[in-house]
Structures are given as structure tokens and as C-alpha cells.
Amino acid sequence: MMKQNSEPLLELRALTKEYGRGVALAGVNLSVRSGELVALVGPSGSGKSTVLSLIAGFQVPTSGQILLRGQDISRLAPGQRELGVVFQNYALFPHMTIAENVGYPLKLRGWDPARRRERVAEVLDLVRLNGHEAKRPRQLSGGQQQRAALARVLSFEPPLLLMDEPLSALDREIRGEMKAEIRRIHRELGTTILYVTHDRDEALALSDRVAILRGGHLVAVGPPTELFRAPTSAFVGRFFSGHNILPIANATAADSGHARIQIGGGEVVVRATAFGSGTRTCLALPPHNVRLQPEPGMPNLPARVVDVAYLGHETEVIFLINSETHIVGRFPYGIKIPDPGEAIDLYLSLEGAVLVVDDVGAEDVGRVELQQLELA
Known part of the structure; x- marks a missing residue:
């Protein structure tokens, strides 16, 4: 330019x-x-x-x-x-x-x-x-x-x-x-x-x-x-970045620009643009960070496949977790994709995920209390 x-x-x-x-x-x-x-x-x-x-x-x-x-x-x-x-x-x-x-x-x-x-x-x-x-x-x-x-x-x-x-x-x-x-x-x-x-x-x-x-x-x-890589809010993350938005109940400051969030019985550190006492926060998670196979250190979520859409060079899959919240995953063409209705475990790569202010409200994105889920 x-x-x-x-x-x-x-x-x-x-x-x-x-x-x-x-x-x-x-x-x-x-x-x-x-x-x-x-x-x-x-x-x-x-x-x-x-x-x-x-x-x-x-x-x-x-x-x-x-x-x-x-x-x-x-x-x-x-x-x-x-x-x-x-x-x-x-x-x-x-x-x-x-x-x-x-x-x-x-x-x-x-x-x-x-x-x-x-x-x-x-x-x-x-x-x-x-x-x-x-x-x-x-x-x-x-x-x-x-x-x-x-x-x-x-x-x-x-x-x-x-x-x-x-x-x-x-x-x-x-x-x-x-x-x-x-x-x-x-x-x-x-x-x-x-x-x-x-x-x-x-x-x-x-x-x-x-x-x-x-x-x-x-x-x-x-x-x-x-703005795409580090959205400033849940709205920006969902509308502009196309990220999944998962509300997080507990977040505390870690080092500069990062926050510590609770997942199951443990804690992980993620990038953050917002956290603090009384602040409603969400985890903005890119669709490409959703995995079908476990990798070291990744939390997992029980999920059910809702829909599968083939986009040419990749496949988009919509999953339902916690009975009310949808997560979208995108996978390279050729990876074996589970069928709609199948129950599976999802694995989340937190590299590239960012904690943001929840300015969309739980009623818009569903409520996922990650710290209460039984995660590996």
C-alpha cells in the first residue's frame, strides 16, 4: 500500500x-x-x-x-x-x-x-x-x-x-x-x-x-x-475474525498480555485483550484450532456432530457441546470426518486463541462453563 x-x-x-x-x-x-x-x-x-x-x-x-x-x-x-x-x-x-x-x-x-x-x-x-x-x-x-x-x-x-x-x-x-x-x-x-x-x-x-x-x-x-488475529471483543472475534466464542467464568492475569483460565482441574495460559475482576470474558477460538485427534496438552470436549459442509479445499463441521453451544471446526480436505449425529471428543489447540470481553451475551452464543466440564 x-x-x-x-x-x-x-x-x-x-x-x-x-x-x-x-x-x-x-x-x-x-x-x-x-x-x-x-x-x-x-x-x-x-x-x-x-x-x-x-x-x-x-x-x-x-x-x-x-x-x-x-x-x-x-x-x-x-x-x-x-x-x-x-x-x-x-x-x-x-x-x-x-x-x-x-x-x-x-x-x-x-x-x-x-x-x-x-x-x-x-x-x-x-x-x-x-x-x-x-x-x-x-x-x-x-x-x-x-x-x-x-x-x-x-x-x-x-x-x-x-x-x-x-x-x-x-x-x-x-x-x-x-x-x-x-x-x-x-x-x-x-x-x-x-x-x-x-x-x-x-x-x-x-x-x-x-x-x-x-x-x-x-x-x-x-x-x-x-484485528483478525487478536480481536478486541467477542463481537469482533465472531463477526470479523470468524472465531468460535466460548464464555469463560474465571480468568486471572498471568504475564503481560496473557491470562490464566481454568479448564477442568487445571489451568492454561492464553493471550488476552481483557480480563479482571467482574469482567465477563470469552475465549475466541479459530475454527482451525479444533482438532479431531489428541495432541499433548490439549483439553478435550465431549461433542456431537451436527452438520458437515464440504468447501472444496477444506471441510467445515459444526459440533454441539454442552447441549446448547455450537463450535465450528475446519479441517483439510482428505481428513476422515465423523458423520452427523456421531458422538466424539473434540480437542482444542489454544495457540492463536485469545481471551476477550464478552460483549455479545451468553444468550447469543450459549453458555459454556469450561472450568466445570470434565476435561482430560
Whole structure:
């Protein structure tokens, strides 16, 4: 990725949006540095698109500020903000050629025809659409239309590019190609991008940092690999990292960044981002840490196989433990997998597991008092 300036290009300060008695955003604070690509992720209804809509000027915040290069743009009209927006549905004009679509923002800004043609040729070359200038949008594939939409907003070199789930309408193969294209363009131009997505893989592949929303609140911000490997809470662990979440009743501090948890008659030490007296905690356990065969030092859980799904290069198995809690395990293709309904022992590798704050509640993930189970 491009080297970023340490100064923020965009700042959201206590940004709040209310609809009657409903709160879509609740005091969101976020900064985006110049040249940075920040992915804004969260489940449906978390406020992702509201953030983008407020920054673009399509809505007005109830309170808070939106600063662009230090200037408060919260009440400016969309056209006064000079931002680029790439929509999920491309928003190309069907009656215009690709060249006319790409050149339209320049025409609005009063560029003369010769300069306009030169810039259109530059950005079409950048997104690899040379030779498609005279075509209409309907003559292009979905991926090509998204490239044209990207070229259009890049044509006038906006200080900030807002992308609202731009790949969600594309099939899997084209999404992979477009992710590579966005990475390349960001690397070559150093454009500052705020990228909204519900797709964890897109966020991991594209972003310098990830900002995670939940119910209108910003709950975590950090480099994607750090949040994936060391989630800051049960919600982040489950939603972003895809980890199993197992509530832990007793946890005490060990050395720096670790906690001691009770399992059966003994104790083990795991990485921790939270512990302490009165703190509800969970163990975030990656699916690949679930084992079918014992290894030295691993605790085991009695379980029953609920479902088996073959994913090509690996197999996903859902297990039921403690009569109410599900654990997901992922195993390399070719390993013998027990059949649904079969009772087995599961073994847990705690390498890569992390103790986190329980912010999802036992009713959401089931209750597993690991220290009360009869473990080997």
C-alpha cells in the first residue's frame, strides 16, 4: 500500500444521526490519513452506509462534525465537497458512451474538450478499458462497468474516494479481479479511500485499517491482520475474525498480555485483550484450532456432530457441546470426518486463541462453563 501522511485528511467527530427516536449513528469518531484505505465493516443496519451518506452530503448529521483537510463540510451541498463516490449499482448513464460517462464530471467542471479527451484516455488506460470508449454501458460486463464507474470518479482527482460495497453485485471470479485492480490503483495513485463492505475478505485484502461498526457505534479500529488475529471483543472475534466464542467464568492475569483460565482441574495460559475482576470474558477460538485427534496438552470436549459442509479445499463441521453451544471446526480436505449425529471428543489447540470481553451475551452464543466440564 502507499505510504500515508500522518495528518488526517478526513475526521469524523462525535458524528451522530437520528431518525425520530431511532439512532443510526451514535457519536462516531474516526480519522482517515491521506493516502490510506480504510474499510468500514459491520453487519446490516450497523450504520456503514449512513456514514458514507453523511460524508458525501446526501444526508445531514444530527450532531457532530465532518472535517476534510481541517474544514467542516458537514453542512455543505454534495457538489461543494468535491468527493468521488462509487456506488454498488455503477450509476452509469445508459444513453452515454463510456468516454462520455467518464468525461461527464470534467464537463461539469468546465474542462475544454481537448483537455477532457486527454484525461479520459488517461483514466481509461489506468482501469484497462482502452478500446471501449465508444461502447454503451449495456455492452460491458459487470466488472467492466465497475471499472468505468471507478474511472469516472478518478477523472477529476477527488481528495477522498467513497466506495459503497462496489463489488457486491459481481460474481466471485470478477470480484477477485476487481480487488486486485483496486489494490493496484490505490498503490499507483495513493488515493485516500473509505471503503464500505460487509465482506471480511475484501477488508483483509484491501485495507490499511479496518473500522468496525455495531448498532451505530464504532467498536474497533486497527490494522486488519491485528484485528483478525487478536480481536478486541467477542463481537469482533465472531463477526470479523470468524472465531468460535466460548464464555469463560474465571480468568486471572498471568504475564503481560496473557491470562490464566481454568479448564477442568487445571489451568492454561492464553493471550488476552481483557480480563479482571467482574469482567465477563470469552475465549475466541479459530475454527482451525479444533482438532479431531489428541495432541499433548490439549483439553478435550465431549461433542456431537451436527452438520458437515464440504468447501472444496477444506471441510467445515459444526459440533454441539454442552447441549446448547455450537463450535465450528475446519479441517483439510482428505481428513476422515465423523458423520452427523456421531458422538466424539473434540480437542482444542489454544495457540492463536485469545481471551476477550464478552460483549455479545451468553444468550447469543450459549453458555459454556469450561472450568466445570470434565476435561482430560
